[in-house]
Amino acid sequence: MNASFKVQPQHLERGAYLYVRQSSMRQVVENVESTKRQYALRGRATALGWRDDQIITIDSDQGESGASASWREGFQRLVTDVGMGRAGIVMGLEVSRLARNNADWHRLLEICAFADTLILDEDGVYNPASFNDRLLLGLKGTMSEAELHLIKARLRGGILNKARRGEYRCPLPTGFVYDELGNVVLDPDLQVRETIAYFFETFSRVGSACQTVKVFKNEGLRFPSRMRNEKLITFQPLTTSTALRTLNHPRYAGTYVYGRRYYRRTADGKNVPRKRERDDWLACIPDAHPGYITPEQFQQNLKTLEINGRGYEVARASPPREGAALLQGRAVCGLCGRHFRLRYATRRGRQEAWYICDRAQGTRGEPCCQSIAGAPIDEAVGALVAAMVTPAAVELALEIRREIEIRHNEADRLRLRAVERAQYAADLAQRRFMLVDPNNRLVADTLEHEWNDKLRTLANAREERERSQQQDRLALDDAIRERLIAMTTDFKTLWRDQSLPNRERKRLLAHIIEDVTLIKLPEEGTTRIHVRFKAGRTETLTAQNPKSSAQQVKTRPEVLELIDKLLDSHTCSEIADILNDQGIRPGGCVRPGKSDIRFTALRVSYVAQRNGLRSRRDRLRDRGMLTRPEAAARLGIHEATLVSWVRHGLVTRHAYNDYASLYEVSDLSPPTKHCSRWDRLTDRVARMQAVQESKPSHPIKGVVV
The missing domain is CATH 3.90.1750.20 (Putative Large Serine Recombinase; Chain B, Domain 2)
Incomplete structure (x- = not known):
């Protein structure tokens, strides 16, 4: 069908959209003929009846690939205007200019058929609403997409062929x-x-x-x-x-x-x-x-x-860090074979390390394998390493010194290169300034400013090098040399030096020990340590587990024994004074910040009761001591008389606390050691009774006796 018969008046009432696109900016610059051919389609629209002011050119997608419409703003605008019914015809040099993707192309065909919009290319005019025209346009789109694939395949094949030879x-x-x-x-x-x-x-x-x-x-x-x-x-x-x-x-x-x-x-x-x-x-x-x-x-x-x-699920030897745990990444659980994790806690003002094996608990809800305090383990392994490394300490010290010097020399060489680069830039800026005409102040001022900037950069580089050299010299001063010499004589002292970073200890340990297997023995209160060295040698150590908080404040057995002995002859307050005079404190030790805690009567009583010691009252009762009513009844006297007898030494009183006592009454008669005083008291009572009986009676007036 002739193109003029497809163009209807309703098409001419709407605009004619010309879409122009090149796949790359290089094509835009070099393939100018293709661009001219695309712009020449305006004449085709004019010949079909559109006015020049009705022709809208969309060329904002220059240099964009047609493989997709997602990044092509011009194509998206074209589809939008077609869907809004503003376009009577869409023009493109060929299908590949509009789209090289079947999804985008068929979407445009659907919208054009729905909006009754024609499509024009170099071969003719098509009506997407017509089956034959739409079939032809679909075949052209398929061929355009296949052509893009062939072009890419040829280019890709050449690249791969050169790449396999190492020439790309x-x-x-x-x-x-x-x-x-x-x-x-x-x-x-x-x-x-x-x-x-x-x-x-x-x-x-x-x-x-x-x-x-x-x-x-x-x-x-x-x-x-x-x-x-x-x-x-x-x-x-x-x-x-x-x-x-x-x-x-x-x-x-x-x-x-x-x-x-x-x-x-x-x-x-x-x-x-x-x-x-x-x-x-x-x-x-x-x-x-x-x-x-x-x-x-x-x-x-x-x-x-x-x-x-890598995670901790498999064997892992992580780089040394600053933490206190000496066996970081090298401690293995002796129960499940996994590597321990580290956990740090700050207690009593210092950081403590713990080796924890709890991955089974977190993943499967199983009980935690082991939780071991790190301080005793690290101390035992450190002592073993110090004992083994001492014979080779001389060679190690010299090697460390050489390594430090080489490291500092290499860093200084790099700083020297930076100074040389800054010097070259400053000399180049100077030559440029010298070659310019002094009267041309616009250029001379700019070059002078650039020269000054290069000189400041050069000065900063020199100052940085001098400052770094001074720091390096301080790092190898006499104190460091003395420490290296001390390493040759007493490696144990250097190993225990508090100023030595933990990172350095771990680095040294990595060259000696392969791994360490830990097995905690709660019933014995110890941990068994199996050390495997790099050369295959093994050592087995035993470390004492630290006491729990309750055990740390528990009274020592020797103190309990002393309190038990003193309870036979002293009250709790007297025992507290004796313990304090001897420098013994509750818990068996003087804790940081707790040196003012002392024994009291209540604390001694609590310790005795808590540890099952018999009280002083029970001990006195076992020796036959009586309470005040019991003693008064035994002697057949009043309790007040008993108190008077105690005051005069006739009866012995034994205090079992600060407020109560028991009485020692051996027989019905007073003790033998008080007989003389008893006789005098008896004679005095008898004389008083005789005097009373010898006096005449004087009856009271008005009363008959």
């Missing part, structure tokens, strides 16, 4: 450049090479990416960074992400790799990278170019990173 030029990481022949070589900048080499050496020493970042920060070093498509190198503070990216890049080991990642397009049109397994890499050629480390060192670094990020 990929962006290089910092530290590598391409030479004139296209070969990969190390960066000619000496500061860049030395900094990267020092980075790998530091990681091998500390065994952690985060600790490597801390070393660079403490030493004031910066890591090189080269932007893509730029030759300028900048030195920035090292970050953890940069350290991990450098450690995981195979090219630093001289290995050519390609296809470590693949991309998946999401619903919003974004390409999301996904990692491939090492066996799925598209190309991997070892020893393809020079590297900073060997492939073996690269694999060891990957293994170290894997171990550092």
Whole structure:
């Protein structure tokens, strides 16, 4: 059917939309003929009857791929206007210009058929509402999508073929450049090479990416960074992400790799990278170019990173930290075979470490395997290590000193490179300033300002180097040398030195001990320690478990024995005074901040009752002592008389506390030792009775006797 018959008056009443698109900006710049052909479709619309002011050109998607419509704002606007009934015809040079995706293309066809909108390309005019036209447009869309696949396949095939030979030029990481022949070589900048080499050496020493970042920060070093498509190198503070990216890049080991990642397009049109397994890499050629480390060192670094990020469910030897636990990552539970976890608690003003095996409790609700205090274990293992290392302490001290000096020299060399770079930049700025015409103040002032900035940068670099050199000299002063000499004579003293960081002890321990298996024996109050050394030798130790809080405040057996002995002849208050005079405190020891606690009568009574000691009253009763009523009844006298007799020494009283006593009455008659006094008292009573009887009676008046 002729195109003029398909164009109806209702189509001419609406606008004519011309969609212009090129797949890349390079095509926009170089393939200008295609752009001209697309804009020339305006003449086709005018010939079909549309006025020039009705023709709307949409060219905002220049340089965008037609694989999807999610990121093409121009195509989305076109679909919106067609759906709103504003478009009478949609024009495109070919189907591939509108869409290379069948989903987007058929969506446009559906909307055009529903809105009665025509479609025009270089071959003719089509009505999507017509079955034949729609079938033809569908075939064109399918061929356009297949064409895109073929184009990508041809390009991808050429890239893969070059990559398998190691000839495809990929962006290089910092530290590598391409030479004139296209070969990969190390960066000619000496500061860049030395900094990267020092980075790998530091990681091998500390065994952690985060600790490597801390070393660079403490030493004031910066890591090189080269932007893509730029030759300028900048030195920035090292970050953890940069350290991990450098450690995981195979090219630093001289290995050519390609296809470590693949991309998946999401619903919003974004390409999301996904990692491939090492066996799925598209190309991997070892020893393809020079590297900073060997492939073996690269694999060891990957293994170290894997171990550092691994959980405690499997064997794990984590890098040494600052914690007090000496056996970090090396203590194994003797019951289940898992590695202990660490738990720190602050008690009585100091930090305590505990080895905990509770993963079964957290995952399956089973009881906790073991919970062992770390102080006795660490002390026993530390004493064993100190005893074994002492013969080799001389060699170890010299090796430590050499390592410290080499480390400081390497850091100073990197700072010197920074000074040389700043000096070169300052000299270059000076030459530029000298070459400019002095009368051209607009340029001269700018170059002078740049020269001053470079001079300030140079001064700062020199000051930083001098300050770092002074700190390094302080690190190797006479005090450090004396400590190294002390190591050769008495390693035990150095091991117990409080100023020695726990990290250094753990590093030394890692070279000697493979692992330590702990088995707690609650019935014996001890922990059995099985030490396995690197060479295969084993040692078995026994450590005393610390007492619980209740046991720590419990009175010592010797104090209980003393109290039991004193209760035979003293009251509780007298016993308290005796214990305090002897320097004995409750709980059996003087605790920090509790030295003012002393024994009292109530505390002695509580200790005796708590530990099942017989009270003084029961002891006196067992010896035949009587209470006041019982003693008065035994003697046949009044209680007041008994008190008078006690005051005159006729009866012996024994106090069993500060308020009550018992009385010692052996016979019905007074004791033999008081007979003389008894006789005098008896004679006095008899004389008083005789005098009373000898007096005449005087009857009272008015009373008959």
